[in-house]
Amino acid sequence: MKSQDISQHSEDAPGEHADDPTTTLQSYVIGLGFAIVLTLASFGAAVTHWVWAPGLPVLLAVLAIAQMGVHLVFFLHVSSSPDSVNTVLALAFGIFVVGLVVFGSMIIMANLNDYMMPMEQLMQMQR
Amino acid sequence: MSAIAEAIPLSERGPAPTRIVVSFGFWLFLLSDIVIFSALFAAYAVLAQRTAGGPSGAQLFDLKHVFIETCCLLASSFTCGLCVLALERRARTMIYVWAAVTFVLGLSFIALELSEFIGMFSRGINPARSAFLSAFFGLVGTHGIHVTAGLCWLAVMVAQIATLGLRPKVAQRLVCFSLFWHALDLVWIGVFTIVYLGART
Numbered sequence: 462m463k464s465q466d467i468s469q470h471s472e473d474a475p476g477e478h479a480d481d482p483t484t485t486l487q488s489y490v491i492g493l494g495f496a497i498v499l500t501l502a503s504f505g506a507a508v509t510h511w512v513w514a515p516g517l518p519v520l521l522a523v524l525a526i527a528q529m530g531v532h533l534v535f536f537l538h539v540s541s542s543p544d545s546v547n548t549v550l551a552l553a554f555g556i557f558v559v560g561l562v563v564f565g566s567m568i569i570m571a572n573l574n575d576y577m578m579p580m581e582q583l584m585q586m587q588r
Numbered sequence: 589m590s591a592i593a594e595a596i597p598l599s600e601r602g603p604a605p606t607r608i609v610v611s612f613g614f615w616l617f618l619l620s621d622i623v624i625f626s627a628l629f630a631a632y633a634v635l636a637q638r639t640a641g642g643p644s645g646a647q648l649f650d651l652k653h654v655f656i657e658t659c660c661l662l663a664s665s666f667t668c669g670l671c672v673l674a675l676e677r678r679a680r681t682m683i684y685v686w687a688a689v690t691f692v693l694g695l696s697f698i699a700l701e702l703s704e705f706i707g708m709f710s711r712g713i714n715p716a717r718s719a720f721l722s723a724f725f726g727l728v729g730t731h732g733i734h735v736t737a738g739l740c741w742l743a744v745m746v747a748q749i750a751t752l753g754l755r756p757k758v759a760q761r762l763v764c765f766s767l768f769w770h771a772l773d774l775v776w777i778g779v780f781t782i783v784y785l786g787a788r789t
Contacts, residue, residue, distance in 0.1 A: 486673055553765055
């Protein structure tokens with residue numbers, strides 16, 4: 462183990478940055494800038510009525526996903542470099558499971574709602 | 589990556605250094621934590637309209653309040669990053685300063701959330717009122733508990749740096765804490781978009 466620690470590391474650990482401190486400080490500042498702009502944009506879009514109402518959920522989703530991406534890249538330092546391939550693979554699997562759970566539940570429940578007896582009838586039957 | 593490391597085949601390089609194994613393991617924990625949150629998000633998405641005659645999200649949520657909470661958490665995420673940069677430079681004083689700023693910002697987030705919850709409870713708005721409120725308190729409350737746990741962790745880390753010094757193990761733990769803290773901010777993006785702003789759509 463000792464000799465391994467001394468030898469050159471061929472991999473980046475998650476959240477690690479091999480670059481010099483000035484560029485990583487820059488990365489945090491850039492990340493903060495992007496995050497502030499995206500947060501203001503999503504709150505602004507929700508509070509004001511500048512955006513066409515039916516398109517608002519899509520816009521908010523896009524802004525949120527963009528901000529999550531900003532956080533992953535600039536704060537958690539997930540990159541596409543070959544050094545962090547394990548990190549990215551685990552992340553991809555995580556996103557897959559999250560998508561499966563969230564969208565799966567939503568589709569199943571919407572379907573159940575469609576096929577279920579209207580609530581008033583159900584209440585009457587229970588009486 | 590050095591040329592020497594490149595020349596040795598992957599199968600002959602031996603086990604990865606502890607630094608990488610620990611961080612990767614912690615990364616997997618964070619992802620599984622996010623999967624837990626995804627279940628709560630799914631529950632919220634399904635139950636958001638089931639208010640059972642009680643108040644709906646649009647009536648309950650004060651976006652100004654939520655905006656300040658978001659700013660607190662985002663700023664604390666940034667200062668947490670600065671804390672890790674100070675750790676890389678082994679600048680003890682700056683570590684303490686940024687850890688303190690992170691702690692105060694995190695604490696104000698929790699205080700704001702708690703005051704929001706207490707305000708709701710005093711008006712009889714509790715998890716038992718409707719399915720929507722169960723899902724709301726479940727999701728936002730779990731995030732709040734995570735942030736509280738993170739604050740305790742940060743306090744322990746500062747105590748460890750003060751007593752044990754900046755030995756590699758302690759530094760490793762502080763890096764893991766920063767990953768945890770950034771991940772919580774990531775979850776909060778989902779919370780304020782889906783729960784608070786989603787109520788406006």
